[in-house]
Amino acid sequence: MxxxxxxxxxxxxxxxxxxxxxxxxxxxxxxxxxxxxxxTAVSGKLAGSNDLTLEQRIFIQLRxxxxxxxxxxxxxxxVGGTLMQALFRNPIVEPGLVGTSxxxxxGAALFYVFGALLxxxxxxxxLPVAACAGGVLSTYxxxxxAHTKHEGRSSxxxxxxxxxxxxxxxxxxxxxxxxxxxxxxxxxxxxxxxGTLSGADWNSVLVVGAATVFGLVPAVAYAKxxxxxxxxxxxxxxxxxxxxRLKWIVLTINVLMVxxxxxxxxxxxxxGLIVPHIxxxxxxxxxxxxxxxxxxxxxxxxxxxxxxxRVSLRPAELPIGIVTAVVGVPVFLSLLRSREYLS
Amino acid sequence: xxxxxxxxxxxxxxCLLTGCGRFYSHQAAAGGxxxxxxxxxxxxxxxxxxxxxxxxxxxxxxxTYPPEIKNVPTVGYHRALSAEGILSLKPTLIIHDNNIGPxxxxxxxxxxxxPMKTFQAKGDSIDGEKALLREMGTFFHKxxxxxxxxxxxxxDMAAAAETVKKYKNAPRVAVVHFGxxxxxxxxxGNGGGGDASTAGKxxxxxxxxxxxxxxxxxxxxxxxxxxxSNPQVILMTEYGFDRLGSAEQAKTLPGxxxxxxxxxxxxxxxxxxxxxxxxxDTGENIxxxxxxxxx
Numbered sequence: 001m002x003x004x005x006x007x008x009x010x011x012x013x014x015x016x017x018x019x020x021x022x023x024x025x026x027x028x029x030x031x032x033x034x035x036x037x038x039x040t041a042v043s044g045k046l047a048g049s050n051d052l053t054l055e056q057r058i059f060i061q062l063r064x065x066x067x068x069x070x071x072x073x074x075x076x077x078x079v080g081g082t083l084m085q086a087l088f089r090n091p092i093v094e095p096g097l098v099g100t101s102x103x104x105x106x107g108a109a110l111f112y113v114f115g116a117l118l119x120x121x122x123x124x125x126x127l128p129v130a131a132c133a134g135g136v137l138s139t140y141x142x143x144x145x146a147h148t149k150h151e152g153r154s155s156x157x158x159x160x161x162x163x164x165x166x167x168x169x170x171x172x173x174x175x176x177x178x179x180x181x182x183x184x185x186x187x188x189x190x191x192x193x194x195g196t197l198s199g200a201d202w203n204s205v206l207v208v209g210a211a212t213v214f215g216l217v218p219a220v221a222y223a224k225x226x227x228x229x230x231x232x233x234x235x236x237x238x239x240x241x242x243x244x245r246l247k248w249i250v251l252t253i254n255v256l257m258v259x260x261x262x263x264x265x266x267x268x269x270x271x272g273l274i275v276p277h278i279x280x281x282x283x284x285x286x287x288x289x290x291x292x293x294x295x296x297x298x299x300x301x302x303x304x305x306x307x308x309x310r311v312s313l314r315p316a317e318l319p320i321g322i323v324t325a326v327v328g329v330p331v332f333l334s335l336l337r338s339r340e341y342l343s
Numbered sequence: 344x345x346x347x348x349x350x351x352x353x354x355x356x357x358c359l360l361t362g363c364g365r366f367y368s369h370q371a372a373a374g375g376x377x378x379x380x381x382x383x384x385x386x387x388x389x390x391x392x393x394x395x396x397x398x399x400x401x402x403x404x405x406x407t408y409p410p411e412i413k414n415v416p417t418v419g420y421h422r423a424l425s426a427e428g429i430l431s432l433k434p435t436l437i438i439h440d441n442n443i444g445p446x447x448x449x450x451x452x453x454x455x456x457x458p459m460k461t462f463q464a465k466g467d468s469i470d471g472e473k474a475l476l477r478e479m480g481t482f483f484h485k486x487x488x489x490x491x492x493x494x495x496x497x498x499d500m501a502a503a504a505e506t507v508k509k510y511k512n513a514p515r516v517a518v519v520h521f522g523x524x525x526x527x528x529x530x531x532g533n534g535g536g537g538d539a540s541t542a543g544k545x546x547x548x549x550x551x552x553x554x555x556x557x558x559x560x561x562x563x564x565x566x567x568x569x570x571x572s573n574p575q576v577i578l579m580t581e582y583g584f585d586r587l588g589s590a591e592q593a594k595t596l597p598g599x600x601x602x603x604x605x606x607x608x609x610x611x612x613x614x615x616x617x618x619x620x621x622x623x624d625t626g627e628n629i630x631x632x633x634x635x636x637x638x
Binding site for chain 1: 404427
């Protein structure tokens with residue numbers, strides 16, 4: 001009981017940290033807004049005014065949605081990582097493992113190279129739709145290939161290895177597309193694989209927000225069965241957990257969150273791997289805590305990374321994939337050294 | 344409470360009034376108080392040649408010529424732009440050559456009604472280049488300077504044609520261009536579109552012949568193709584050449600040492616802006632190029 005209370009306190013602290021980072025993320029960037037600027041922009045927008053200044057429109061249409069998208073994408077990746085590590089009971093698993101991010105990257109690469117030939121044009125939605133479809137398709141492929149009639153001890157391991165194989169296949173597909181691409185297309189593919197939040201708008205916030213909610217709620221609900229799985233697959237069965245069903249549900253939640261988030265931002269590596277570990281080092285393996293905590297910490301970490309990406313070279317901007325590791329690794333390594341986590 | 348509200352309203356109205364004047368000067372011709380962000384290396388070189396750089400407040404990462412341009416803030420790589428970064432320079436106009444991205448950032452800029460301009464003329468030939476210079480000259484009110492530059496191009500091109508006539512042979516030339524994004528080098532073939540064909544046109548005007556007739560460029564090429572095409576001269580753009588360090592080092596690239604150019608040490612460094620796109624100095628550059636490849 002005491003542990004649960006400490007967990008709750010930790011969640012509150014993480015929430016406060018997230019709010020503080022978001023405040024900084026909204027305020028600073030290529031342009032620094034004063035609290036006055038921000039207040040006038042918001043009050044002007046709320047009053048339904050149509051002639052906001054350019055600065056005010058930058059704040060409302062670019063800065064705020066970007067800060068929110070950071071939180072949502074970070075939450076998706078963090079929760080995805082926690083779910084995958086819990087399901088596979090393996091610490092080196094990250095959310096893209098079952099093929100989702102390499103499939104999404106392949107979809108995006110296809111769009112960059114052959115998008116001009118498409119008959120259907122969805123405007124700004126074409127790239128996210130292509131990426132999301134790639135992510136879902138590749139994950140489905142992994143599911144289908146790993147599925148056998150003999151559910152049991154080996155089924156999760158088989159899924160893991162199938163995921164690795166399909167990842168390799170899609171990565172080679174991306175390599176091939178970059179090879180046949182003209183130089184500007186090839187560079188677009190490279191930049192997409194480094195991720196960026198510069199394209200954030202209110203539409204992407206709505207879509208990723210919906211994915212976050214529809215993923216997070218069931219994820220929290222399945223925290224207890226996932227805890228049972230911690231002891232072992234057979235032990236969980238003995239405790240009355242339908243492991244087969246749990247596996248499909250958790251994987252579906254993961255695909256929903258990771259494919260949709262990746263579709264709007266490109267591949268952002270490392271967040272999903274590192275966030276659950278940091279929390280586990282701090283508070284232990286209880287998934288009830290880890291799932292909510294990784295949503296908060298994932299968002300915080302991505303906000304900090306995005307802030308650095310925006311201000312370090314201004315007015316130019318770094319791809320966020322470069323920054324996430326630079327921010328996350330020192331935190332991770334120092335925690336790893338200071339605690340007897342793995343023993 | 345009411346007081347705070349009043350202050351907000353006051354500040355808001357002030358912003359509104361000052362803001363309008365600054366940001367809504369649509370499609371104005373470039374005049375005194377314009378703040379221009381120009382994304383495109385060829386455009387930027389011409390802006391400097393025309394002497395119209397006073398209002399330039401931002402350029403892209405690839406715009407590195409003339410050297411003075413390095414004092415202008417860069418908004419990053421032209422296919423990985425950020426709307427906020429560009430807008431932080433408070434541009435009244437963004438000039439670009441339609442080769443900008445990512446698409447969603449371009450849409451963001453459009454949604455914010457930031458005036459954008461692309462010039463009609465395509466500088467993809469000598470005539471196209473002159474048309475572009477004149478169009479830009481009119482836009483920046485530098486008509487006279489544009490005419491001077493066009494006259495210079497005509498003069499230099501005539502001189503180049505005279506020089507080329509003197510040479511009996513047309514050496515086979517291969518152009519090696521390093522991609523900055525990925526660590527591979529690219530061989531430019533004759534034909535294709537955009538800057539792919541530009542290098543080929545330049546080499547031909549300089550009295551050379553492209554060793555690789557294949558269409559298109561900017562793809563990795565098998566070392567065997569390079570060796571088989573056996574160019575007598577290899578031109579290497581500066582970024583790749585400087586990274587290798589010397590012509591001797593360039594010979595270590597697979598396939599290069601076996602060529603006539605490699606055996607006779609005829610591997611030369613050229614600047615990207617001299618070879619990859621037409622510019623105000625193109626005539627002069629072709630003259631230089633013809634001497635270089637016929638040495």
